Amino acid sequence: MRRRNPLALPGLPLYIARFRTARPKRHAVAVFDAWARAPLDTKVSKMPKMKTKSGAKKRFKMTATGRVKAGVAGKRHRLSSHDADYIRSHRGTKVLKKGDEGLVKWYMPYNR
Numbered sequence: 283m284r285r286r287n288p289l290a291l292p293g294l295p296l297y298i299a300r301f302r303t304a305r306p307k308r309h310a311v312a313v314f315d316a317w318a319r320a321p322l323d324t325k326v327s328k329m330p331k332m333k334t335k336s337g338a339k340k341r342f343k344m345t346a347t348g349r350v351k352a353g354v355a356g357k358r359h360r361l362s363s364h365d366a367d368y369i370r371s372h373r374g375t376k377v378l379k380k381g382d383e384g385l386v387k388w389y390m391p392y393n394r
Contacts, residue, residue, distance in 0.1 A: 338389035
């Protein structure tokens with residue numbers, strides 16, 4: 283069983299708390315002084331931020347009701363092989379189906 287350091291402040295990370303001995307090492311004094319001046323109720327660590335997939339934010343937009351809009355595929359090149367009805371029906375954007383919508387919302391956590 284490990285012994286706890288009686289001088290360790292609650293909320294300090296272990297790598298800093300192990301320097302809090304009766305005689306601090308010379309190189310640890312700066313770390314020790316900075317934490318000694320900090321109030322005890324401050325948060326020591328934060329949760330990491332979630333990242334938005336950069337490809338998703340370029341390709342998808344959210345509607346006001348929370349659905350996902352996407353550009354229609356099949357409109358970049360070789361349009362001469364498609365008939366006019368296909369080209370007209372693939373104009374603009376479409377709203378994604380529910381199954382695909384969940385994946386896109388997972389890629390864009392802050393855009394809800």
